[in-house]
Amino acid sequence: MEISFTFSKKERLKSRKMIGALFIGGKSYLAFPLRVVWQPFPPEFYPTPQSSVQVMVSAPKKTFKTATARNRIKRLVREAWRLHKHEFYLRLPADHPPIALLLMFIAKEELTFKEVEAGVLKMIRKWEP
């Protein structure tokens, strides 16, 4: 498998409907400082996902008041995912349906890139289909 570090529009979760479904019925687990929520796409889902994994990142407004702080957190998490997502792809069975993935940042203060990267690696290790 070719290792790619890109993170384009196709790999982002953009469907409002799928996001709503995630919050209602997604499976979740904790990998501090992240809380992971995920769910496979239903087979008849339209528009058909272009990638085997679609990811979104969120940071709560309650702990990070300013838009700048939230942007910073989301960029760090997205950057860590971009650099390590190929490891997740290796753990994914070939015949598995496409999945939607939500990474919620739940720490109370801003962390460094190293700490966020460790969290993303932990999250990939803990994932089980």
Add this chain to the structure above:
RNA sequence: CCCGCAGACCGUUCCAUCGCUACCGCGAGGUAGAGGAAAGUCCGGGCAACGCAGAGCAGCUUGCUUCCUAACGGGAAGGCAACGUUUAGGAAUAAACGUUGACGGAAAGUGCCACAGAAAACUAAACCACCGUUUUUGCAAAAAAACGGAACGGGUGAAAACGUGCGGUAAAAGCGCACGCCGUGUUUGGCAACAAGCACGGGGGUAAACCCCAGGCGUUGAAAAACCAAAUAAGCAGUACCCUGCGGAAUGUAGCAGGGAGGGCGGCUCGUCUUUUUUCCGUACGUCGGAUUGUAUUGUGGGUAGGUUGCUUGAGCCAAUGAGCGAUUGUUGGCCUAGAGAAAUGAUGGAAGCGCUUUGCGACGUGUCGCGAAGUGUACAGAACCCGGCUUAUAGGUCUGCUUUUUUU
């Protein structure tokens, strides 16, 4: 020079690696990519949809004048008021400079003004003190009581019925006079707010209490709106709801048997159960035609998921020059400068710049400057249709003007 205040402006840069969004290119790749507040949403517009004869009422909102502007609750210039400082005056007050001002109307009306005080607003009101007359007491001075005069003084209060001074009087009072404040009318100056003069008058505060006067305002906001369009509901249009035989009725429109087709149940080359529409009309008497209702299905329709447009060339930016005290604006030339959409503009590493602290060396005017080292800081904050303002946040720096103090000459 330092500090402070006011105003205007700037508000990090470079390299490497891995990325993101848009556009261009067949491709390799190339080009562009947050702000002064992008923020708060406090105002005003553009734009869009819907509504709309005209006028008024209600509601909301603005409030010295003139000007600027697409418009504004914004800005400019001016007027007036309050406060501070200085000067003049015996004082009320005036002038100059600075700062601030939601700055129409309280002599249209209504309400309110706690406590204290005699009285908080009817040409009002007599608590103490003041003055006169009468009576009583007393040698007298005077005291007490009654009646009357009188808002000058005291006291209360945030505020006491124009202010200061002189006259006047038994004592007093805008009662009279001079100066001053204020209102109305009028003349002059000014585009106007307003100012000055003259005449008449006499006035508590509160309109960010009700209210009066004058001006303005249709409603809803890009989740607006237009287009394409899975799904699904209503509506509209079309099609289907059977075949064979027997047989009843004519005052009627039904029934029976078999077959076909669909569905359910039972381990199933069968069996069994069930459905094959409802209501009505007829000039038809053929088991025919029409209407209606229901079901199924096709099309249409509608517009959800999703997509496209709106979406960045605009009251645009820069420069020169003309008009204006100024806000602003005319002309000419040049430029194109983010366009995302659960939401891009980044991450990591390394340099540099700037500031602060500590410290070493040198210079001189002895607390500053220059050079070097170490540590540390580098803010507030992220476009969401677009503009014009206001308000709030902000490390550090630059420029201009000014007050006071200190030091030196």
Add this chain to the structure above:
RNA sequence: GGCUCCGUGGCUCAAUGGAUAGAGCAUCUGACUACGGAUCAGAAGGUUAGAGGUUCGAGUCCUCUCGGAGUCA
């Protein structure tokens, strides 16, 4: 992105522009009791979210800021 509302002791709420902002629960102290509860008496606890203004006087009226809640597909 737009709109509406709210903010008063630890909690739940009052207060017409007018004295030192009041009530219940909770807290503390004392009494009662062998002890505790209940009861009785008393006390403490407030920058009325913050700042500025109007007024003689502001929790209340006006402006701005901060925080919170709700609502519109």
